[in-house]
Amino acid sequence: MLKKEQNEYLTQTGPGTPMGDLFRCYWMPALLSEELPEPDCAPVRVKLLGERLLAFRDSEGRLGLIDEFCAHRGVSLWFARNEECGLRCPYHGWKFDVNGQCVDVPSEPAESGYAKKVKLKAYPLIEKGGVLWTYMGPPEKQPPEPEFEFCTVPLNQTFSSKRIQESNWLQAMEGGIDSSHVSFLHRGDLANDPLFKGAAGNKYNLGDLSPVFEIAESDGGLLIGARRNAEDEQYYWRITPWVMPCYTGVPPRGDHPMHGHFWVPIDDESCWAWSYDYHPTRPLTDGEVAAMKDGKGIHVKYVPGTYRPLANKDNDYLMNREAQKAGRTFSGIEGIGMQDASLQESMGPICDRTKENLVGTDNGIIMARHRLMRAAKALVEKGVIPPGVNPEHHKVRQAALLLPRAASYTEGAKEALIAKKGVRQTSV
Amino acid sequence: MQSETARVTTARESSYRVQYPNSKRRDVKVVALDALSASLVDEVSREPWNGAKFFTSLSFSTDSAPGTTGEGLKAWLKDLAGAANDLVEEVASSDFVVVVTSAGEGARAVSLIADACALHNKSLVALVVPGPETTDAQISDSMTHLRPFARMLVIASGADYISAMLTALRA
Numbered sequence A: 001m002l003k004k005e006q007n008e009y010l011t012q013t014g015p016g017t018p019m020g021d022l023f024r025c026y027w028m029p030a031l032l033s034e035e036l037p038e039p040d041c042a043p044v045r046v047k048l049l050g051e052r053l054l055a056f057r058d059s060e061g062r063l064g065l066i067d068e069f070c071a072h073r074g075v076s077l078w079f080a081r082n083e084e085c086g087l088r089c090p091y092h093g094w095k096f097d098v099n100g101q102c103v104d105v106p107s108e109p110a111e112s113g114y115a116k117k118v119k120l121k122a123y124p125l126i127e128k129g130g131v132l133w134t135y136m137g138p139p140e141k142q143p144p145e146p147e148f149e150f151c152t153v154p155l156n157q158t159f160s161s162k163r164i165q166e167s168n169w170l171q172a173m174e175g176g177i178d179s180s181h182v183s184f185l186h187r188g189d190l191a192n193d194p195l196f197k198g199a200a201g202n203k204y205n206l207g208d209l210s211p212v213f214e215i216a217e218s219d220g221g222l223l224i225g226a227r228r229n230a231e232d233e234q235y236y237w238r239i240t241p242w243v244m245p246c247y248t249g250v251p252p253r254g255d256h257p258m259h260g261h262f263w264v265p266i267d268d269e270s271c272w273a274w275s276y277d278y279h280p281t282r283p284l285t286d287g288e289v290a291a292m293k294d295g296k297g298i299h300v301k302y303v304p305g306t307y308r309p310l311a312n313k314d315n316d317y318l319m320n321r322e323a324q325k326a327g328r329t330f331s332g333i334e335g336i337g338m339q340d341a342s343l344q345e346s347m348g349p350i351c352d353r354t355k356e357n358l359v360g361t362d363n364g365i366i367m368a369r370h371r372l373m374r375a376a377k378a379l380v381e382k383g384v385i386p387p388g389v390n391p392e393h394h395k396v397r398q399a400a401l402l403l404p405r406a407a408s409y410t411e412g413a414k415e416a417l418i419a420k421k422g423v424r425q426t427s428v
Numbered sequence B: 001m002q003s004e005t006a007r008v009t010t011a012r013e014s015s016y017r018v019q020y021p022n023s024k025r026r027d028v029k030v031v032a033l034d035a036l037s038a039s040l041v042d043e044v045s046r047e048p049w050n051g052a053k054f055f056t057s058l059s060f061s062t063d064s065a066p067g068t069t070g071e072g073l074k075a076w077l078k079d080l081a082g083a084a085n086d087l088v089e090e091v092a093s094s095d096f097v098v099v100v101t102s103a104g105e106g107a108r109a110v111s112l113i114a115d116a117c118a119l120h121n122k123s124l125v126a127l128v129v130p131g132p133e134t135t136d137a138q139i140s141d142s143m144t145h146l147r148p149f150a151r152m153l154v155i156a157s158g159a160d161y162i163s164a165m166l167t168a169l170r171a
């Protein structure tokens, strides 16, 4: 349970809010590279942390993320012409470059220098791992570039997708660290999904439905270990990392690519659910990429031409009661991503946590909320840089492994939890 | 036409969630396993709680050998007023039990509490809150002792987590 004030504290990320300040300490995924495929392509509207922005790639390939609205009379620059290194507003011709700087006010003599006095707010936009990242905080505090493994391996080893989720970011993110739902909600998918099936570890998941949990704080966030009984006096451990504020990793299965999410607030009632899939040491196969594009694993099928899931609240997520009754899906919804999204959206745009009844196994969620509140408070009151900003904190890996019963996962899996270039993931 | 699912998930419709309570008061028992955690638990116990009961130490008769259950299990919890309470009775009347430890002490105590929990099918949450001088070896030692018994084992870096967790659990 959270008190009403705490729930508001954690769920509001607009400018000037404590959590908004916290999010503005980090590089965040903003767009897929494919959304700005070439110089002078169409600009794209972007809303992040409650701010309406516009992304574009100029004639020289430079990336910009600027205030969406023209400084002259407030027209949306989505209508602008992307030409000769800038966006030209179609209304009266004012022109802005990737830094938001106004470079031309046609009605005024160029010599007057008036254009120099006009500048739209702009945030840096960088390309890494097929993703365009932005940092929306104070320029003097801009941290080094993100180092999450999925965005540092060669491009043919990584695949990212995103889907819009019509709920607050926190209830979406909490799903990513809520390991105890997997044995229920997703139980139908382990055996069938091409990106999960066949792993030796799957039998432990299906054989022991009441895992025991261990939670440890890491420098950047949390490590959430779930252990199940295995043969020969061993435990099967699945370890989920959470890096503050909104990166989660799903423990791997066999040699399948490793995946996880970023949960990025759009505004207080919607967020982007980013899904990455990568293999640390080999290119993704054509079959894997085709399955990911087809919405398998943690990815989804889209309404054509959008990043909105094909199964969405307008069509009751294509609820299939027959499949639910027959046990092919536990909730009647197809696909892991939409199984999660449908339930999280059903909580309402902002989940009312004053009414929940948490139990001991919810400690991962309790601890994550606690760390977020503690970090936001330290930032706002004392300017303390929060965990997860330092790129060293990004170099963590999810892992699945067998350990002797007496071994601690934080010790026994120490090496497995570190992202190392050229080293295969630890997985069963 | 808008689907029923789309209509009912608006902010407006969310405001129609029924306002009656959906759970009864919980009985949570919190037991400190060592001296350092006893002082933390003592402090936390002064906050307003919904009925959580706090104990700062456990004593047991030597014939409660490891593995003793049922009738044979004789152990007493000391509450904050210093009174002795029967462990098995306290566990029996709880919804769940939280044990708190700072370093590697209290191994025998936790196994007794776990036995009592097993006897009454209660779940046990274990919280390790290292003190300023606790070494990594001691932490890992605590974990090893607690691991076989707890459904949820948490290592928290700060003492403020005890109260954060209990609040979240409506203790």
Ligand code: FES
Residues within 6 Å of the ligand: none
């Ligand atoms: S059982 Fe967990 S939300 Fe209903």
Ligand SMILES: [Fe+2]
Residues within 6 Å of the ligand: A175, A181, A182, A185, A186, A336, A340
């Ligand atoms: Fe899920």
